[in-house]
Amino acid sequence: MEDYPRTLMELEGRFGSEDACRQYLFQLRWPEGFVCPRCGGKQAWPMTRGRWLCATCRYQAPVTAGTLFQDSHLPLTTWFRAMWYVTSQKTGVSALGLQRVRGLGSYRTAWALLHKLRRAMVRPGRDRLRGIVEVEEAYWGSEEAGAVGRLTEAKALIIVAAEEDGAGIGRVRLRRIPDLAKPTLHRFIAQAIEPGSTVRTDGLNAYRRLEGYGHDRRIQREQAKGEHLLPRVHRVVSLLTTQPGLMATPFPALLRSRGRPSPLHRSHGKGSALPMDPSGRDGPPSESPPDSAAREELSPILCTGQ
DSSP states (O other), rough: OOOOOOOOOHHHHHHHHHHHHHHHHHHHHOOTTOOTTTTTOOOOOEGGGGEETTTTTTEEEEEETSSSTTTTTHHHHHHHHHHHHHOOTOOOOOOHHHHHHHOOOOOHHHHHHHHHHHHHSOOOOOOOOOOOOEEEEEEEESOTTOOOBBSSSEEEEEEEEEEEEETTEEEEEEOOSOOOHHHHHHHHHHHHHTTTOOOEEOGGGGGSSSSEEEEEEEOOOOOOOOOOOOOOHHHHHHHEEEETGGGGGGGHHHHHHOOOOOOHHHHHHHOOOOOOOTTTTTTTOOOOOOOHHHTSSSHHHHHHHH
């Protein structure tokens, strides 16, 4: 049975102090009583700031070790309030909105806090896409002078997979890729799509010989205006490219910073979230992301939906 506060009053009543937050973390970490992570001892004495002193080896075990809160200078009450606010909003949360509502001192702090929460909320073993899934590659970036076709140096190469949900779009996966080689494309499909599904692609030869999938390979020399071989993927990419100011955002930064929901989220209840500037404009944050975020892997799968 879920044991979470449903209202702001319940939240403040249960987690209104640092001690209450630490006690909750203690119960989650050691539901059957303290166990030393070093020696396995089961006797300990409480210390300051949520540490427990093992009676056997004298190790000081912090209750926040290995969690989002480890080494954070923010109070646990701030973290708990932020978590409740983020998970209670149906339309998504921006760093700017979090800063205003929670009274955080700077946009940078709110951005880093929200970024950590979003990373923690992505389920590592989340279900892969299934059924009929459209897959196509695209280039991310503004117009490049002198670039013809796939000959580009400044744009980021991305691959998009969009799940068919009736006439609409289901879940979506995006990733930045280094090239259009067969191993690269097949690896993305294996990681993003459930075996046995039907993968619908264009006529690019690198998609051929997919193992474990049905392959609906579509080639059309000419198509009427407004018609697309892969309408769902086209819709996802067009939503990204038509956001005001968003094309100036480097794609790795888009993957790292996700603030408010995109039109996909608003119109279909599923979708990615796009970065938001402190001034309220769509686009990259005015301030540089924290160093820890800058060192993050630049090409994870961006999960939209569950």
